[in-house]
Amino acid sequence: MSFFDLTGKTAIVTGAGRGLGAAIAVGLARAGADIALVTNSTPPADVEKEIQALGRKTVSIQADVSDRSLLPGIIDQTLAGLGRLDILVNNAGIIRRTPAADHSFEDWQAVLDVNLNSVYVLSQLAGRHMIEQGSGKIINIASMLSFQGGINVPGYTASKHAVAGLTKALGNEWASKNVQVNAIAPGYMSTDNTEALREDPVRSKQILDRIPAARWGESEDMMGPAIFLASAASNYMNGHVLCVDGGWMNR
Template identity: 45%
Template sequence: MAGLFDLTGRTALITGSTRGLGRAIAEGLGGAGAALVVNGRDRHATETAAREMREAGFNARAAAFDVTDEAAVTAIFRDLEAEGATIDILVNNAGIQHRQPMVELSLADWQRVIDTNLTSAFLLGREAARRMIPRGRGKIINIGSLTSELARATVIPYTVAKGGIRLLTKGMAAEWGPHGIQANAIGPGYMLTEMNEALTANPQFDAWVKGRTPAGRWGRPEELVGTAIYLASGASDYVNGQLIFVDGGMISVL
């Protein structure tokens, strides 16, 4: 049974994996046997994270590039191929947040959030699929959110992007499923990450999260690992176009 979840011999590219959810997912996939391609925009941070993962026993290489830059995305896949790295698993995790009332929101901030959280998944998914289709196999995991399903005031661009991730995932499944590719998404609940530090430090919001979540607490990044391994492995070969919430039950209750 354990072989169902074995990722030995496979290579995973995880965007935004120098810290937070992306790093937890990367280390989880590495623990299941996958070779890792660690990504971030900052070269020093990316190389440092990859080195730390190697020191922890993982097979990891750094790939510093901007996920919103089409030319950079195309180039990194070309460079990885030249190095003999075949991307079997793509995790579209890179994301940013911008909190502001919509009537005050600039077009530039709207576009920045949409490009980082949604367009990047299209760009990387397209490049990965172009290579996975001829091989007849591949796994794509997009990181959604509670806002893939529900809206919250002051985070409208993020909500739109994560809602788009849900349907982008279904579109990927529709087009690429016949070629042996499974595209699914994970919807994290409120997690203890650097991006949420301002929220965890707010006593009122902290109490709301704990009271609203059946688990009674915030999630930990490492609690996404099991779902990520499942979706990256042969155990999910007949699962396609799905969004799995890992949220302590929040989205299931009134």
């Protein structure tokens, strides 16, 4: 099991205050990593305590990732607080649900600033550091809407298609530098982003009827895939988008 051991590694997880990000952060800590928790509001004391109870170190960084000027500070604070940087998980994301004919440019821009622009800039900043040290792992969070069109979410769909493409582009460039860039595409997960869908009995049934696993995904379902892509077990994977979807894409 040493393939999956992250002891001595340090990871940045954006959007780590709740949901998928919190679960990924805890999962990486369970595998041995120290964690820099990036949130846009109050630092997640409960997540910090859970990670520290595992004997791992944490730093909490409050930063709105849509503000490009704050992104270098995330790298700097991680290095200052934890001493190194081995893993970056670009998890932070937002969604705006409006029919395309009425989807404001402001909503479009807000979604791309968080879901795409921050991913590019943080990957570039972390990538430079990882290339210099000769190793690193970058894990982007894609979506089923990296493959499909969705309904009433044009900005989100565009951003997640772009995340999949960026993952492949960086994977191509940095594989020879021993920096692996891959992505996880969650299926329909029980998070804040899907609350409106889960509360709509018609849409919820339509979604569940298509999922072979016959349930919504839970945040904890992301732990294993994140550990895998952060560990030596995935050293020969580059630019891959890993679906964690209960079988949704099979249908």
